[in-house]
Amino acid sequence: VMASENDEQLYTEAFLHQLGELRSLAINHSLAYELTESLTTEVGPRLAGSPGDAKAVAWAEAKFKALGFDEVRLEPAPLKRWTRGVEQAEVLSPFPQPMHITALGRTLPTPAEGLEGEIIHFADLEALKAADPALVKGKITFISKRMERHQDGSGYGKAVGARGETAQVTAEKGGIAAIIRSIGTDNNRTPHTGAARYDEAIASVPAGAISNPDADLLVNMLKRDVPVKVRMTLTSHWDGDYTSYNVIGDMKGTTQADQYIVIGCHLDSWDLGTGAIDDASGCGITMAAAQLINEHMGPLKKTIRVVLWANEEYGLSGAKAYHEAHKHELNKHILGGESDFGAGRIYGFGTRVSETAMPVVMAIAEQLKPLGIAYSNNQSGSGADLIPLRAAGMAVFGLKQDGTDYFDYHHTANDTLDKIDPAALAQNVAAWVVVVAMAANADQDFGFGLKD
Amino acid sequence: VMASENDEQLYTEAFLHQLGELRSLAINHSLAYELTESLTTEVGPRLAGSPGDAKAVAWAEAKFKALGFDEVRLEPAPLKRWTRGVEQAEVLSPFPQPMHITALGRTLPTPAEGLEGEIIHFADLEALKAADPALVKGKITFISKRMERHQDGSGYGKAVGARGETAQVTAEKGGIAAIIRSIGTDNNRTPHTGAARYDEAIASVPAGAISNPDADLLVNMLKRDVPVKVRMTLTSHWDGDYTSYNVIGDMKGTTQADQYIVIGCHLDSWDLGTGAIDDASGCGITMAAAQLINEHMGPLKKTIRVVLWANEEYGLSGAKAYHEAHKHELNKHILGGESDFGAGRIYGFGTRVSETAMPVVMAIAEQLKPLGIAYSNNQSGSGADLIPLRAAGMAVFGLKQDGTDYFDYHHTANDTLDKIDPAALAQNVAAWVVVVAMAANADQDFGFGLKD
Numbered sequence: 001v002m003a004s005e006n007d008e009q010l011y012t013e014a015f016l017h018q019l020g021e022l023r024s025l026a027i028n029h030s031l032a033y034e035l036t037e038s039l040t041t042e043v044g045p046r047l048a049g050s051p052g053d054a055k056a057v058a059w060a061e062a063k064f065k066a067l068g069f070d071e072v073r074l075e076p077a078p079l080k081r082w083t084r085g086v087e088q089a090e091v092l093s094p095f096p097q098p099m100h101i102t103a104l105g106r107t108l109p110t111p112a113e114g115l116e117g118e119i120i121h122f123a124d125l126e127a128l129k130a131a132d133p134a135l136v137k138g139k140i141t142f143i144s145k146r147m148e149r150h151q152d153g154s155g156y157g158k159a160v161g162a163r164g165e166t167a168q169v170t171a172e173k174g175g176i177a178a179i180i181r182s183i184g185t186d187n188n189r190t191p192h193t194g195a196a197r198y199d200e201a202i203a204s205v206p207a208g209a210i211s212n213p214d215a216d217l218l219v220n221m222l223k224r225d226v227p228v229k230v231r232m233t234l235t236s237h238w239d240g241d242y243t244s245y246n247v248i249g250d251m252k253g254t255t256q257a258d259q260y261i262v263i264g265c266h267l268d269s270w271d272l273g274t275g276a277i278d279d280a281s282g283c284g285i286t287m288a289a290a291q292l293i294n295e296h297m298g299p300l301k302k303t304i305r306v307v308l309w310a311n312e313e314y315g316l317s318g319a320k321a322y323h324e325a326h327k328h329e330l331n332k333h334i335l336g337g338e339s340d341f342g343a344g345r346i347y348g349f350g351t352r353v354s355e356t357a358m359p360v361v362m363a364i365a366e367q368l369k370p371l372g373i374a375y376s377n378n379q380s381g382s383g384a385d386l387i388p389l390r391a392a393g394m395a396v397f398g399l400k401q402d403g404t405d406y407f408d409y410h411h412t413a414n415d416t417l418d419k420i421d422p423a424a425l426a427q428n429v430a431a432w433v434v435v436v437a438m439a440a441n442a443d444q445d446f447g448f449g450l451k452d
Numbered sequence: 453v454m455a456s457e458n459d460e461q462l463y464t465e466a467f468l469h470q471l472g473e474l475r476s477l478a479i480n481h482s483l484a485y486e487l488t489e490s491l492t493t494e495v496g497p498r499l500a501g502s503p504g505d506a507k508a509v510a511w512a513e514a515k516f517k518a519l520g521f522d523e524v525r526l527e528p529a530p531l532k533r534w535t536r537g538v539e540q541a542e543v544l545s546p547f548p549q550p551m552h553i554t555a556l557g558r559t560l561p562t563p564a565e566g567l568e569g570e571i572i573h574f575a576d577l578e579a580l581k582a583a584d585p586a587l588v589k590g591k592i593t594f595i596s597k598r599m600e601r602h603q604d605g606s607g608y609g610k611a612v613g614a615r616g617e618t619a620q621v622t623a624e625k626g627g628i629a630a631i632i633r634s635i636g637t638d639n640n641r642t643p644h645t646g647a648a649r650y651d652e653a654i655a656s657v658p659a660g661a662i663s664n665p666d667a668d669l670l671v672n673m674l675k676r677d678v679p680v681k682v683r684m685t686l687t688s689h690w691d692g693d694y695t696s697y698n699v700i701g702d703m704k705g706t707t708q709a710d711q712y713i714v715i716g717c718h719l720d721s722w723d724l725g726t727g728a729i730d731d732a733s734g735c736g737i738t739m740a741a742a743q744l745i746n747e748h749m750g751p752l753k754k755t756i757r758v759v760l761w762a763n764e765e766y767g768l769s770g771a772k773a774y775h776e777a778h779k780h781e782l783n784k785h786i787l788g789g790e791s792d793f794g795a796g797r798i799y800g801f802g803t804r805v806s807e808t809a810m811p812v813v814m815a816i817a818e819q820l821k822p823l824g825i826a827y828s829n830n831q832s833g834s835g836a837d838l839i840p841l842r843a844a845g846m847a848v849f850g851l852k853q854d855g856t857d858y859f860d861y862h863h864t865a866n867d868t869l870d871k872i873d874p875a876a877l878a879q880n881v882a883a884w885v886v887v888v889a890m891a892a893n894a895d896q897d898f899g900f901g902l903k904d
């Protein structure tokens with residue numbers, strides 16, 4: 001029997017027994033894998049605004065219905081469409097060699113016939129920012145900083161600034177284009193895309209990422225202290241307005257049906273791979289968790305809302321549209337979590353909830369222990385799609401996945417189903433089942449109007 | 453003191469002392485890495501007949517001279533040139549998705565606009581061979597057998613038949629094109645090229661390899677038991693005559709200068725990567741071994757001949773030309789070895805020599821033990837470029853490298869410098885130094901006219 005410190009029982013023995021049974025079932029269940037296989041095989045790449053986007057929306061609506069969700073809705077998420085085109089780069093001199101490049105998301109195009117220029121090399125974004133514009137003018141900037149590998153993915157934050165800012169800083173200093181070393185931990189010839197900052201009012205230049213082996217090659221050429229001249233062609237461009245959709249499946253609550261436990265994933269993906277770890281697996285995990293709870297525990301007190309968010313990758317379009325559409329009822333969103341860090345085994349549980357909810361959190365943490373998951377703290381992050389709701393004060397939780405290999409594949413052609421270990425995926429589902437079922441069956445809320 | 457069983461001393465104490473010193477020096481020496489870095493950076497892809505071929509020949513000639521080889525020669529190696537063109541494939545239905553394909557070497561082209569057809573799936577080449585031609589007629593064959601991973605690379609022989617034969621068997625049965633799962637052990641979106649059998653007199657069809665993740669995807673679509681239709685475009689084609697060159701560097705012997713210890717690598721590479729592990733590393737290892745012996749031990753009795761072979765990959769053109777040009781003196785080639793299995797640490801030493809040479813072999817094996825290398829047997833294989841000399845009866849040796857990861861990168865865009873561990877590369881050099889120096893300073897030969 002799980003009891004709070006003052007011996008008031010938060011969950012019944014019957015509920016906890018049922019939850020334990022479901023946790024055991026979930027850890028051997030294949031539903032999440034089947035959903036992930038289905039989305040990556042039958043839809044595959046689903047860049048916001050591309051043909052795959054509409055196919056993914058149709059897929060999601062059909063799957064929610066087939067899984068028995070009580071209510072399935074499409075909510076429009078308008079966006080400005082960005083389309084990838086040709087992407088090519090090569091060293092022209094001193095040693096002609098092809099390079100594997102991918103356009104950064106939202107980048108402006110080069111001329112169709114490409115552009116040529118001499119490379120000016122910086123160790124990192126800070127060095128570019130500090131550079132004399134006279135040195136940058138007319139050149140192609142190249143940032144060679146390599147991302148570090150860590151289990152929690154913390155190398156990403158330290159490296160990703162170059163992806164966001166290099167194009168704008170280059171433009172400001174008179175450069176003609178920008179190349180960055182891929183934000184990734186692998187040594188594959190598969191460059192990593194991902195969004196660059198974009199603002200119509202701020203000058204920018206065409207920008208691409210080359211793979212780590214290509215970055216090494218360029219660095220080795222530059223070490224020889226001779227000018228390195230490159231040609232690059234990126235025909236990516238902005239391509240009008242488009243309406244995508246958040247696809248939402250509700251498992252209705254009983255006594256507190258207007259209180260929502262908001263979970264989910266983003267439905268869009270970059271277009272280079274099939275979006276298996278980013279983020280079909282997150283969709284598989286959260287859809288499966290909700291379905292298994294409903295099938296094996298029946299409706300709980302609160303509503304479990306699974307949102308498959310639109311265009312996380314280059315606009316947070318779904319997140320913004322949802323916030324706008326639901327702004328009259330934000331306080332009904334009592335706890336949120338997003339699965340968007342691949343399919344690695346979960347090792348940690350964190351929250352950002354009111355102090356009054358900590359006994360419930362501790363009760364949940366107790367039920368996560370058999371899965372090898374430890375509670376971390378009450379300053380947890382949450383997924384990018386929850387930024388607007390979180391900013392409005394919604395309580396959130398995070399289930400921390402092992403991301404040691406995540407950035408080997410993230411945003412590359414290599415983001416494919418084979419990168420997912422079905423056993424690790426099922427462990428994720430078991431953890432989500434525990435958190436979501438206990439949150440949905442709590443009598444109390446988790447606080448609202450919270451601040452970081 | 454190393455002595456043969458009958459106590460006759462094969463090598464002087466002074467020689468063995470000097471060899472031990474050089475072995476210690478070599479294992480920390482960077483020359484092989486520098487050469488490998490130079491060839492992959494300054495030349496890069498060097499498909500036989502391509503612009504990189506001529507650059508590689510010029511590179512090799514200049515390096516041999518810079519390294520102090522006594523005689524440097526170019527010997528012509530005529531070849532029929534094959535050129536890679538566009539390579540694209542996609543699933544058209546039921547689930548449109550791009551696939552990553554590469555043309556098999558020597559394949560015939562599709563029409564420039566591509567060809568379309570329904571996939572007929574076979575588990576392996578044997579299943580295709582056994583198939584009713586009526587089922588194959590008008591279709592695109594697909595072989596999905598996956599290569600096994602083993603330290604000695606023995607999975608390759610079991611899988612590579614599909615690369616060689618699928619196109620011809622498909623043509624014979626009326627198929628229109630062939631797709632194979634890459635002959636590789638990785639899960640990267642980088643398909644593996646490599647030569648298919650080709651004979652002007654035998655019908656064939658355009659053939660390509662898709663990456664392992666793409667093969668998985670295709671298999672998953674086919675499991676759904678609906679017709680899978682594919683479009684593929686390969687504009688690879690035969691492109692006239694070309695003359696490449698074997699580049700040969702001799703370190704002349706003293707008392708037996710007309711007896712050759714023939715070592716080397718192949719200078720050409722496939723065009724997808726920079727040919728680091730296949731086979732710049734082999735060039736670096738053998739060129740460095742010869743140079744270090746010459747610098748630190750001076751000329752030995754026999755001549756050390758380093759041959760950088762032309763067009764190993766799709767013709768053995770250099771091997772054939774050398775055999776033809778030297779057929780009046782084949783018996784001067786008293787022992788041969790080629791380094792062409794990447795840059796992994798050496799764990800085994802094998803030979804194919806006469807029984808009379810076994811005391812020398814055992815003496816060499818003794819000096820390899822400090823490097824963690826064990827003698828295997830006297831039925832050793834040798835590199836592909838030694839096939840003609842070996843068939844003529846030349847004695848050979850093999851230094852067996854750890855190839856656990858070799859087929860992750862072999863013949864892909866991922867064959868780049870970062871895949872090479874400088875410490876393992878230097879261990880290779882130390883081993884080659886031991887074998888080559890001892891063979892070159894043996895008083896006796898290793899037998900000729902040997903048969904397998």
Ligand SMILES: [Zn+2]
Nearest residue numbers: 266278279340
């Ligand atoms: Zn994501």
Ligand SMILES: [Zn+2]
Nearest residue numbers: 270278313411
């Ligand atoms: Zn992403």
Ligand SMILES: [Zn+2]
Nearest residue numbers: 718730731792
């Ligand atoms: Zn080779």
Ligand SMILES: [Zn+2]
Nearest residue numbers: 722730765863
């Ligand atoms: Zn090869």
